[in-house]
Amino acid sequence: xxxxxxxxxxTQYIQENSQSxxxxxxxxxxxxxxxxxxxxxxxKIAKDKGLKLxxxxxxxxxxxxxxxxxxxxxxxTPLSEKAKVFxxxxxxxxxxxxxxxxxxxxxxxxxxxxxxxxLNSKHVVAGFDYKYGFKGKGDMSQLPIDSKGRFGVTTVxxxxxxxxxxxxxLLRALISTGxxxxxxxxLGKSYEMRGxxxxxxxxxxxxxxxxxxxxxxxxxxxxxxxxxxxxKGMCEVKSIHHPGELTxxxxxDTLFKDFENATLQWNNFIADFEMDALxxxxxxxxxxxxx
Ligand SMILES: Cc1cc2nc3c(=O)[nH]c(=O)nc-3n(C[C@H](O)[C@H](O)[C@H](O)COP(=O)(O)O)c2cc1C
Ligand SMILES: Nc1ncnc2c1ncn2[C@@H]1O[C@H](COP(=O)(O)OP(=O)(O)OP(=O)(O)O)[C@@H](O)[C@H]1O
Numbered sequence: 001x002x003x004x005x006x007x008x009x010x011t012q013y014i015q016e017n018s019q020s021x022x023x024x025x026x027x028x029x030x031x032x033x034x035x036x037x038x039x040x041x042x043x044k045i046a047k048d049k050g051l052k053l054x055x056x057x058x059x060x061x062x063x064x065x066x067x068x069x070x071x072x073x074x075x076x077t078p079l080s081e082k083a084k085v086f087x088x089x090x091x092x093x094x095x096x097x098x099x100x101x102x103x104x105x106x107x108x109x110x111x112x113x114x115x116x117x118x119l120n121s122k123h124v125v126a127g128f129d130y131k132y133g134f135k136g137k138g139d140m141s142q143l144p145i146d147s148k149g150r151f152g153v154t155t156v157x158x159x160x161x162x163x164x165x166x167x168x169x170l171l172r173a174l175i176s177t178g179x180x181x182x183x184x185x186x187l188g189k190s191y192e193m194r195g196x197x198x199x200x201x202x203x204x205x206x207x208x209x210x211x212x213x214x215x216x217x218x219x220x221x222x223x224x225x226x227x228x229x230x231x232k233g234m235c236e237v238k239s240i241h242h243p244g245e246l247t248x249x250x251x252x253d254t255l256f257k258d259f260e261n262a263t264l265q266w267n268n269f270i271a272d273f274e275m276d277a278l279x280x281x282x283x284x285x286x287x288x289x290x291x
Pocket of ligand 2: 025027028029034035037038125126127128129130156157158159160165166167168169170
Protein backbone atom coordinates (compact mmCIF):
# COMPACT_ATOMS: atom_id res chain seq x y z
CA UNK A 1 0.00 0.00 0.00
CA UNK A 2 1.24 3.49 -0.82
CA UNK A 3 0.22 6.46 1.32
CA UNK A 4 -0.10 9.83 -0.43
CA UNK A 5 -0.46 12.94 1.75
CA UNK A 6 -2.43 15.77 0.12
CA UNK A 7 -2.64 19.40 1.14
CA UNK A 8 -5.27 21.73 -0.33
CA UNK A 9 -5.05 23.01 -3.00
CA UNK A 10 -4.31 19.62 -4.56
CA THR A 11 -1.47 19.82 -7.11
CA GLN A 12 -1.69 18.93 -10.78
CA TYR A 13 1.35 16.69 -10.20
CA ILE A 14 -0.59 14.48 -7.76
CA GLN A 15 -3.59 14.37 -10.07
CA GLU A 16 -1.57 13.57 -13.20
CA ASN A 17 0.31 10.78 -11.39
CA SER A 18 -2.77 9.20 -9.82
CA GLN A 19 -3.77 5.67 -10.84
CA SER A 20 -7.23 4.65 -12.02
CA UNK A 21 -9.01 3.39 -8.95
CA UNK A 22 -12.13 2.54 -7.03
CA UNK A 23 -12.27 5.12 -4.21
CA UNK A 24 -13.68 4.48 -0.71
CA UNK A 25 -14.58 7.66 1.18
CA UNK A 26 -14.71 8.41 4.90
CA UNK A 27 -12.68 9.18 8.05
CA UNK A 28 -12.72 5.55 9.21
CA UNK A 29 -11.69 5.95 12.90
CA UNK A 30 -11.47 2.40 14.29
CA UNK A 31 -12.13 0.74 10.92
CA UNK A 32 -15.15 -0.90 12.54
CA UNK A 33 -17.49 -3.44 10.95
CA UNK A 34 -19.40 -0.67 9.14
CA UNK A 35 -16.17 0.70 7.68
CA UNK A 36 -15.06 -2.81 6.75
CA UNK A 37 -18.33 -3.18 4.79
CA UNK A 38 -17.36 -0.10 2.74
CA UNK A 39 -13.82 -1.32 2.09
CA UNK A 40 -14.92 -4.86 1.23
CA UNK A 41 -17.60 -3.55 -1.16
CA UNK A 42 -15.03 -1.29 -2.84
CA UNK A 43 -12.45 -4.13 -2.98
CA LYS A 44 -14.87 -6.40 -4.83
CA ILE A 45 -15.72 -3.69 -7.37
CA ALA A 46 -11.99 -2.94 -7.85
CA LYS A 47 -11.32 -6.66 -8.45
CA ASP A 48 -14.22 -6.97 -10.91
CA LYS A 49 -13.00 -3.90 -12.83
CA GLY A 50 -9.28 -4.73 -12.60
CA LEU A 51 -8.61 -1.43 -10.81
CA LYS A 52 -6.61 -0.39 -7.75
CA LEU A 53 -8.49 0.10 -4.48
CA UNK A 54 -7.96 3.56 -2.97
CA UNK A 55 -9.27 4.96 0.33
CA UNK A 56 -9.43 8.67 1.12
CA UNK A 57 -9.27 9.74 4.75
CA UNK A 58 -8.20 12.91 6.55
CA UNK A 59 -5.12 13.68 8.65
CA UNK A 60 -7.28 15.58 11.15
CA UNK A 61 -10.87 14.78 12.15
CA UNK A 62 -13.28 17.24 10.42
CA UNK A 63 -14.63 18.21 13.87
CA UNK A 64 -11.27 19.89 14.62
CA UNK A 65 -12.14 22.48 11.96
CA UNK A 66 -15.94 22.42 11.81
CA UNK A 67 -17.37 24.17 14.89
CA UNK A 68 -20.24 21.77 15.64
CA UNK A 69 -20.35 19.05 18.26
CA UNK A 70 -17.29 17.78 20.19
CA UNK A 71 -13.78 18.21 18.73
CA UNK A 72 -12.23 14.78 18.20
CA UNK A 73 -8.47 14.75 18.80
CA UNK A 74 -8.06 11.22 20.19
CA UNK A 75 -8.55 8.16 18.04
CA UNK A 76 -9.49 4.50 18.25
CA THR A 77 -6.99 3.97 15.44
CA PRO A 78 -4.36 6.72 15.10
CA LEU A 79 -3.44 7.21 11.42
CA SER A 80 -0.48 4.75 11.43
CA GLU A 81 -2.73 2.04 12.92
CA LYS A 82 -5.58 2.87 10.53
CA ALA A 83 -3.14 2.51 7.61
CA LYS A 84 -2.06 -0.95 8.85
CA VAL A 85 -5.68 -2.12 8.98
CA PHE A 86 -6.39 -0.69 5.50
CA UNK A 87 -3.37 -2.58 4.14
CA UNK A 88 -4.63 -5.81 5.73
CA UNK A 89 -8.01 -5.20 4.04
CA UNK A 90 -6.32 -4.91 0.64
CA UNK A 91 -6.25 -1.15 0.11
CA UNK A 92 -3.61 -0.30 -2.53
CA UNK A 93 -3.53 3.52 -2.23
CA UNK A 94 -4.27 5.58 0.88
CA UNK A 95 -4.91 9.29 0.28
CA UNK A 96 -4.52 11.29 3.51
CA UNK A 97 -5.94 14.78 2.97
CA UNK A 98 -5.19 17.61 5.42
CA UNK A 99 -8.60 18.70 6.71
CA UNK A 100 -7.96 22.45 7.02
CA UNK A 101 -10.29 25.46 7.21
CA UNK A 102 -9.57 26.02 3.51
CA UNK A 103 -10.51 22.47 2.56
CA UNK A 104 -13.72 22.70 4.61
CA UNK A 105 -14.81 25.63 2.43
CA UNK A 106 -14.44 23.71 -0.83
CA UNK A 107 -17.88 23.43 -2.47
CA UNK A 108 -19.17 19.90 -3.08
CA UNK A 109 -18.86 20.02 -6.89
CA UNK A 110 -15.28 21.33 -6.68
CA UNK A 111 -14.34 18.59 -4.18
CA UNK A 112 -15.69 15.97 -6.59
CA UNK A 113 -13.92 17.55 -9.58
CA UNK A 114 -10.54 17.95 -7.86
CA UNK A 115 -10.34 15.14 -5.26
CA UNK A 116 -12.49 12.35 -6.70
CA UNK A 117 -12.53 12.69 -10.49
CA UNK A 118 -9.19 14.56 -10.25
CA LEU A 119 -7.63 11.48 -8.61
CA ASN A 120 -8.76 9.18 -11.41
CA SER A 121 -11.67 7.55 -9.58
CA LYS A 122 -13.64 5.30 -11.93
CA HIS A 123 -16.04 4.25 -9.15
CA VAL A 124 -16.75 5.65 -5.68
CA VAL A 125 -18.01 3.72 -2.64
CA ALA A 126 -19.27 5.37 0.53
CA GLY A 127 -21.86 4.74 3.20
CA PHE A 128 -25.42 6.00 3.28
CA ASP A 129 -24.56 9.03 5.45
CA TYR A 130 -21.29 10.20 3.89
CA LYS A 131 -21.11 13.98 3.54
CA TYR A 132 -18.67 16.15 1.57
CA GLY A 133 -18.15 19.77 0.54
CA PHE A 134 -18.74 23.09 2.27
CA LYS A 135 -21.37 22.83 5.04
CA GLY A 136 -21.57 19.10 4.29
CA LYS A 137 -23.93 19.93 1.42
CA GLY A 138 -22.67 17.00 -0.64
CA ASP A 139 -24.28 13.68 0.23
CA MET A 140 -24.94 10.32 -1.39
CA SER A 141 -27.91 11.62 -3.36
CA GLN A 142 -25.83 14.56 -4.65
CA LEU A 143 -22.74 12.49 -5.57
CA PRO A 144 -24.24 10.89 -8.74
CA ILE A 145 -25.20 14.41 -9.89
CA ASP A 146 -21.73 15.83 -9.12
CA SER A 147 -20.14 12.83 -10.90
CA LYS A 148 -21.62 14.07 -14.21
CA GLY A 149 -21.37 10.48 -15.46
CA ARG A 150 -17.56 10.45 -15.09
CA PHE A 151 -17.55 7.68 -12.47
CA GLY A 152 -19.91 5.15 -10.91
CA VAL A 153 -21.31 5.46 -7.36
CA THR A 154 -22.18 2.72 -4.87
CA THR A 155 -23.94 3.66 -1.62
CA VAL A 156 -23.52 1.10 1.16
CA UNK A 157 -26.54 0.63 3.42
CA UNK A 158 -26.36 1.12 7.17
CA UNK A 159 -24.81 -1.73 9.18
CA UNK A 160 -26.58 -2.00 12.53
CA UNK A 161 -26.06 -4.01 15.72
CA UNK A 162 -28.80 -4.05 18.40
CA UNK A 163 -30.88 -1.63 16.28
CA UNK A 164 -28.21 1.07 16.22
CA UNK A 165 -25.70 2.20 13.64
CA UNK A 166 -22.23 0.72 14.13
CA UNK A 167 -20.22 3.95 14.38
CA UNK A 168 -16.98 5.47 15.67
CA UNK A 169 -19.16 7.65 17.95
CA LEU A 170 -20.66 4.55 19.54
CA LEU A 171 -17.23 2.98 20.02
CA ARG A 172 -15.94 6.20 21.67
CA ALA A 173 -18.95 6.21 24.01
CA LEU A 174 -18.26 2.59 25.04
CA ILE A 175 -14.54 3.22 25.61
CA SER A 176 -15.12 6.46 27.51
CA THR A 177 -17.52 4.68 29.87
CA GLY A 178 -15.26 1.69 30.48
CA UNK A 179 -17.41 -0.80 28.55
CA UNK A 180 -14.42 -2.11 26.58
CA UNK A 181 -15.77 -5.65 26.71
CA UNK A 182 -18.58 -4.59 24.34
CA UNK A 183 -16.25 -3.25 21.64
CA UNK A 184 -15.79 -6.66 20.03
CA UNK A 185 -19.34 -6.81 18.63
CA UNK A 186 -18.86 -3.55 16.71
CA LEU A 187 -15.16 -3.73 15.80
CA GLY A 188 -14.83 -7.46 15.13
CA LYS A 189 -12.02 -7.58 17.73
CA SER A 190 -11.19 -6.09 21.15
CA TYR A 191 -10.03 -2.52 21.49
CA GLU A 192 -6.23 -2.63 21.07
CA MET A 193 -3.32 -0.19 21.23
CA ARG A 194 0.04 -0.82 19.57
CA GLY A 195 3.16 0.17 21.52
CA UNK A 196 6.31 -0.83 23.36
CA UNK A 197 6.73 -3.03 26.44
CA UNK A 198 9.58 -2.50 28.91
CA UNK A 199 10.02 -4.14 32.30
CA UNK A 200 10.77 -7.25 34.30
CA UNK A 201 9.12 -9.76 36.63
CA UNK A 202 5.47 -9.03 37.37
CA UNK A 203 5.30 -5.48 35.99
CA UNK A 204 6.00 -3.70 32.76
CA UNK A 205 5.54 -0.26 31.27
CA UNK A 206 3.53 -0.04 28.08
CA UNK A 207 4.33 3.07 26.00
CA UNK A 208 1.99 4.10 23.19
CA UNK A 209 0.89 6.95 20.90
CA UNK A 210 -0.76 9.55 23.16
CA UNK A 211 -3.41 10.18 20.47
CA UNK A 212 -5.10 6.86 21.29
CA UNK A 213 -8.58 7.24 22.78
CA UNK A 214 -8.36 6.35 26.51
CA UNK A 215 -10.92 4.47 28.57
CA UNK A 216 -12.40 6.20 31.61
CA UNK A 217 -10.17 6.05 34.72
CA UNK A 218 -10.39 2.77 36.60
CA UNK A 219 -8.83 -0.69 36.71
CA UNK A 220 -8.89 -2.95 33.67
CA UNK A 221 -7.97 -6.52 32.84
CA UNK A 222 -5.71 -6.35 29.80
CA UNK A 223 -3.63 -8.71 27.67
CA UNK A 224 -0.15 -7.74 26.51
CA UNK A 225 0.75 -9.50 23.26
CA UNK A 226 3.67 -9.69 20.86
CA UNK A 227 4.65 -12.26 18.22
CA UNK A 228 6.44 -14.32 20.90
CA UNK A 229 4.55 -13.60 24.06
CA UNK A 230 1.10 -13.12 25.59
CA UNK A 231 0.12 -12.51 29.22
CA LYS A 232 -2.88 -11.18 31.14
CA GLY A 233 -2.60 -8.52 33.77
CA MET A 234 -4.19 -5.47 35.28
CA CYS A 235 -3.61 -1.81 34.60
CA GLU A 236 -4.96 1.34 36.17
CA VAL A 237 -6.02 4.29 34.02
CA LYS A 238 -5.49 7.25 36.34
CA SER A 239 -6.46 10.00 33.89
CA ILE A 240 -7.67 10.30 30.30
CA HIS A 241 -4.99 13.00 29.97
CA HIS A 242 -2.23 10.41 29.97
CA PRO A 243 1.40 10.69 28.82
CA GLY A 244 1.09 7.64 26.56
CA GLU A 245 2.34 5.27 29.25
CA LEU A 246 0.64 2.66 31.45
CA THR A 247 1.93 0.26 34.13
CA UNK A 248 0.75 -3.32 33.73
CA UNK A 249 0.87 -5.80 36.64
CA UNK A 250 0.74 -9.36 35.31
CA UNK A 251 -1.38 -11.92 37.15
CA UNK A 252 1.46 -14.48 37.04
CA ASP A 253 5.23 -14.37 36.93
CA THR A 254 6.03 -13.74 33.31
CA LEU A 255 9.26 -14.27 31.50
CA PHE A 256 9.45 -11.67 28.80
CA LYS A 257 11.97 -9.24 27.45
CA ASP A 258 11.46 -5.72 26.16
CA PHE A 259 9.30 -5.71 23.04
CA GLU A 260 9.15 -2.83 20.61
CA ASN A 261 6.18 -4.11 18.68
CA ALA A 262 3.59 -5.13 21.27
CA THR A 263 -0.19 -4.81 21.55
CA LEU A 264 -2.26 -3.95 24.60
CA GLN A 265 -5.72 -5.53 24.35
CA TRP A 266 -8.42 -4.03 26.60
CA ASN A 267 -10.45 -6.99 27.92
CA ASN A 268 -12.76 -5.64 30.59
CA PHE A 269 -13.28 -3.06 33.30
CA ILE A 270 -12.55 -4.36 36.81
CA ALA A 271 -15.54 -2.93 38.65
CA ASP A 272 -14.75 -0.94 41.76
CA PHE A 273 -17.05 0.64 44.29
CA GLU A 274 -17.18 4.14 42.72
CA MET A 275 -17.93 3.01 39.21
CA ASP A 276 -19.68 -0.27 39.83
CA ALA A 277 -23.24 0.99 40.06
CA LEU A 278 -23.20 3.20 36.99
CA UNK A 279 -21.07 0.79 34.98
CA UNK A 280 -23.35 -2.12 35.82
CA UNK A 281 -26.42 -0.13 34.80
CA UNK A 282 -24.55 0.74 31.60
CA UNK A 283 -26.15 4.16 31.81
CA UNK A 284 -23.96 6.04 29.36
CA UNK A 285 -25.76 9.30 29.75
CA UNK A 286 -25.53 9.44 33.56
CA UNK A 287 -21.87 8.48 33.44
CA UNK A 288 -21.02 11.03 30.75
CA UNK A 289 -22.75 13.78 32.75
CA UNK A 290 -20.71 12.84 35.81
CA UNK A 291 -17.39 13.17 33.88
C1 LIG B 1 -13.95 18.87 1.32
C2 LIG B 1 -14.97 18.75 2.43
C3 LIG B 1 -15.48 19.91 3.02
C4 LIG B 1 -16.42 19.81 4.06
N1 LIG B 1 -16.91 20.96 4.63
C5 LIG B 1 -17.84 20.83 5.62
C6 LIG B 1 -18.38 22.00 6.26
O1 LIG B 1 -18.05 23.13 5.89
N2 LIG B 1 -19.30 21.84 7.23
C7 LIG B 1 -19.72 20.60 7.64
O2 LIG B 1 -20.55 20.49 8.53
N3 LIG B 1 -19.22 19.46 7.06
C8 LIG B 1 -18.30 19.56 6.08
N4 LIG B 1 -17.79 18.44 5.48
C9 LIG B 1 -18.34 17.13 5.91
C10 LIG B 1 -17.53 16.67 7.15
O3 LIG B 1 -16.35 16.02 6.69
C11 LIG B 1 -18.31 15.66 7.97
O4 LIG B 1 -18.65 14.55 7.17
C12 LIG B 1 -19.57 16.24 8.50
O5 LIG B 1 -19.32 17.46 9.13
C13 LIG B 1 -20.05 15.22 9.55
O6 LIG B 1 -21.41 15.36 9.56
P1 LIG B 1 -22.24 14.36 10.50
O7 LIG B 1 -21.82 14.71 11.91
O8 LIG B 1 -23.65 14.65 10.14
O9 LIG B 1 -21.77 12.95 10.12
C14 LIG B 1 -16.84 18.53 4.47
C15 LIG B 1 -16.31 17.37 3.89
C16 LIG B 1 -15.36 17.48 2.89
C17 LIG B 1 -14.79 16.23 2.29
N1 LIG C 1 -22.63 1.47 10.22
C1 LIG C 1 -22.32 1.86 8.99
N2 LIG C 1 -22.93 1.31 7.92
C2 LIG C 1 -22.60 1.68 6.66
N3 LIG C 1 -21.69 2.63 6.36
C3 LIG C 1 -21.05 3.22 7.41
C4 LIG C 1 -21.33 2.88 8.76
N4 LIG C 1 -20.54 3.66 9.57
C5 LIG C 1 -19.82 4.45 8.75
N5 LIG C 1 -20.12 4.19 7.46
C6 LIG C 1 -19.51 4.80 6.26
O1 LIG C 1 -18.11 4.63 6.40
C7 LIG C 1 -17.41 5.79 5.91
C8 LIG C 1 -16.64 6.40 7.04
O2 LIG C 1 -17.55 7.13 7.84
P1 LIG C 1 -17.09 7.82 9.21
O3 LIG C 1 -15.63 7.86 9.27
O4 LIG C 1 -17.85 9.11 9.35
O5 LIG C 1 -17.58 6.71 10.23
P2 LIG C 1 -18.64 6.86 11.39
O6 LIG C 1 -18.60 5.57 12.12
O7 LIG C 1 -19.95 7.33 10.84
O8 LIG C 1 -17.99 8.02 12.27
P3 LIG C 1 -18.71 8.96 13.31
O9 LIG C 1 -19.49 8.12 14.26
O10 LIG C 1 -17.53 9.67 13.97
O11 LIG C 1 -19.58 9.91 12.48
C9 LIG C 1 -18.50 6.70 5.35
O12 LIG C 1 -18.68 6.42 3.97
C10 LIG C 1 -19.74 6.29 6.12
O13 LIG C 1 -20.92 6.56 5.43
